Amino acid sequence: MQGIANREGSIAGLLAEVTQEFATSLNVEDTLQDAIDQIIDYLQAEAASIFLLDEADRSLICRKCAGPVDITGLRLALGQGIVGATVDSNQLQLVRDVSQHTQFAASIDRDTGFSTRSILCVPLAVRGQCIGALELINKRGGDGLFGASDVHLATAVAAAAALAIHNARMTQVLVEQERMRKELELARAIQISLLPPTDSTLPIHGLNLPARQVSGDFYDYVMLADGRIYFCIADVAGKGINAALLMAKTTSLLRCLAKTIRDPAALLAQVNVEVFETASLGMFVTIIAGFVAADRRSIQFANAGHHAPLQRLADGRYRELTATAPPLGVVAELSATTQSLALADGSIYLFTDGLTEARDGSGRALGLAGLKAVLESVNAVPSPTRLSAAVSVLEAQHRHFHDDITLVLVNGDER
Amino acid sequence: MVYQVKKDSGFAIIHLVGDIDLSCSPEARKAILDSLGAGQPTLVDLSGVTYIDSSGVANLVEGYQTAKKKSLEFGLLGVSEAAFSVLELARLDKVFPIHGSLKERLAKNG
Numbered sequence: 001m002q003g004i005a006n007r008e009g010s011i012a013g014l015l016a017e018v019t020q021e022f023a024t025s026l027n028v029e030d031t032l033q034d035a036i037d038q039i040i041d042y043l044q045a046e047a048a049s050i051f052l053l054d055e056a057d058r059s060l061i062c063r064k065c066a067g068p069v070d071i072t073g074l075r076l077a078l079g080q081g082i083v084g085a086t087v088d089s090n091q092l093q094l095v096r097d098v099s100q101h102t103q104f105a106a107s108i109d110r111d112t113g114f115s116t117r118s119i120l121c122v123p124l125a126v127r128g129q130c131i132g133a134l135e136l137i138n139k140r141g142g143d144g145l146f147g148a149s150d151v152h153l154a155t156a157v158a159a160a161a162a163l164a165i166h167n168a169r170m171t172q173v174l175v176e177q178e179r180m181r182k183e184l185e186l187a188r189a190i191q192i193s194l195l196p197p198t199d200s201t202l203p204i205h206g207l208n209l210p211a212r213q214v215s216g217d218f219y220d221y222v223m224l225a226d227g228r229i230y231f232c233i234a235d236v237a238g239k240g241i242n243a244a245l246l247m248a249k250t251t252s253l254l255r256c257l258a259k260t261i262r263d264p265a266a267l268l269a270q271v272n273v274e275v276f277e278t279a280s281l282g283m284f285v286t287i288i289a290g291f292v293a294a295d296r297r298s299i300q301f302a303n304a305g306h307h308a309p310l311q312r313l314a315d316g317r318y319r320e321l322t323a324t325a326p327p328l329g330v331v332a333e334l335s336a337t338t339q340s341l342a343l344a345d346g347s348i349y350l351f352t353d354g355l356t357e358a359r360d361g362s363g364r365a366l367g368l369a370g371l372k373a374v375l376e377s378v379n380a381v382p383s384p385t386r387l388s389a390a391v392s393v394l395e396a397q398h399r400h401f402h403d404d405i406t407l408v409l410v411n412g413d414e415r
Numbered sequence: 416m417v418y419q420v421k422k423d424s425g426f427a428i429i430h431l432v433g434d435i436d437l438s439c440s441p442e443a444r445k446a447i448l449d450s451l452g453a454g455q456p457t458l459v460d461l462s463g464v465t466y467i468d469s470s471g472v473a474n475l476v477e478g479y480q481t482a483k484k485k486s487l488e489f490g491l492l493g494v495s496e497a498a499f500s501v502l503e504l505a506r507l508d509k510v511f512p513i514h515g516s517l518k519e520r521l522a523k524n525g
Binding site (some may be wrong): 164178216235238281283284286304305306307309322323324325326327329330331353357 | 472473504506507
């Protein structure tokens with residue numbers, strides 16, 4: 001009796017120790033290994049292993065083991081062997097003689113040279129969902145069979161282990177979310193730092209409304225020494241730091257080269273060479289870059305894969321000039337065309353697709369026709385506040401913005 | 416989005432169906448890059464695509480550029496109207512080899 005009491009006392013001690021370790025450990029991998037080492041000792045098992053379910057392909061992979069044969073990394077199909085059956089059914093399996101059991105995967109013994117006789121396998125479950133199993137093999141001494149007290153202990157340890165694994169995974173998700181949040185915050189800070197200051201003396205106005213997640217738009221304008229005004233609007237495919245850095249690089253290159261390259265198509269071709277050579281595969285920039293003439297009567301621009309700018313004509317119709325080249329970064333040599341518009345014909349709106357993609361309550365995108373209607377409704381608003389008036393109209397329509405909203409207005413009314 | 420990969424006439428054909436947006440484009444990207452990584456000429460069937468955003472287009476661009484580096488063929492098949500309008504807007508319809516169907520692509524061999 002004394003022996004049993006001692007053993008029960010030590011089992012309670014083990015449980016307390018293991019659950020405490022799981023509760024406080026920051027390293028669930030090490031804790032699982034400690035737990036499995038202790039459990040084969042206390043339960044007098046020859047070997048033990050922890051299999052976890054890989055949700056991607058619904059297979060089971062051995063993450064930890066203790067005993068004479070190292071099977072870490074061993075993969076089993078869900079339903080294969082006693083472990084597979086345990087996870088599949090989320091039910092404990094107590095097999096006293098594996099040779100009589102149809103689900104026993106004998107091939108593993110053949111491969112490892114280990115001889116399995118009896119198995120106790122308990123599911124690792126959190127809130128009824130099975131995430132893996134703890135398997136104990138071959139009871140040492142006595143009749144070589146696992147008993148009721150082994151089942152109780154293994155079940156309790158499995159519950160603590162399952163919770164610890166679940167918590168560690170949740171922590172990992174939170175850490176990753178926090179990392180993403182910080183990265184997007186930084187990307188946004190880079191993006192804001194690149195936007196030009198408002199300058200009421202220029203006939204250009206810009207607006208950028210960042211989306212919660214995506215940060216790939218930018219616009220820029222600056223007066224050059226000869227009186228022309230360089231401008232651009234662009235959308236970098238992608239998000240986060242990579243997109244922000246590509247944006248920073250592109251905008252700096254453009255600003256610098258715009259001082260010496262007068263032709264917008266040549267300017268984009270030159271910047272494309274750099275973007276193509278250095279950007280990660282798959283990253284690209286849709287862009288319109290150009291110049292307002294020094295006399296402010298016309299603009300010249302080139303469009304690489306970007307939405308066509310809209311020019312509002314005197315009769316309320318909108319002229320579109322579509323892109324003539326693919327985005328920057330896609331092909332080695334970009335051959336864009338320089339296009340011209342007379343500002344006397346009307347104001348020109350440049351925008352990114354976050355605007356035309358803005359969806360209403362029923363999921364319908366604004367589209368080009370919707371955008372024209374919005375612009376028309378704010379046409380009488382003075383140019384410095386016209387873009388924010390357009391956004392107010394969109395907000396009044398309860399539109400949901402998935403992407404950045406960026407708008408640039410080159411005003412044709414003031415010269 | 417759902418996708419299916421099959422082999423036909425020496426090509427890996429990746430059939431993308433549904434909306435290709437930020438939520439699923441990593442899956443589409445993996446399918447395309449895995450196929451090219453295995454050294455297979457790859458065609459992406461866009462006939463069932465109902466919407467594609469810039470992250471989806473970026474996957475196609477990455478596939479196109481990766482294939483070029485590996486000297487493998489890469490092209491698009493049966494591009495749906497929804498996908499074509501996006502590619503056309505960005506002038507990418509002039510960049511990607513686009514075929515109406517596999518049959519049409521194979522006819523170009525002769």
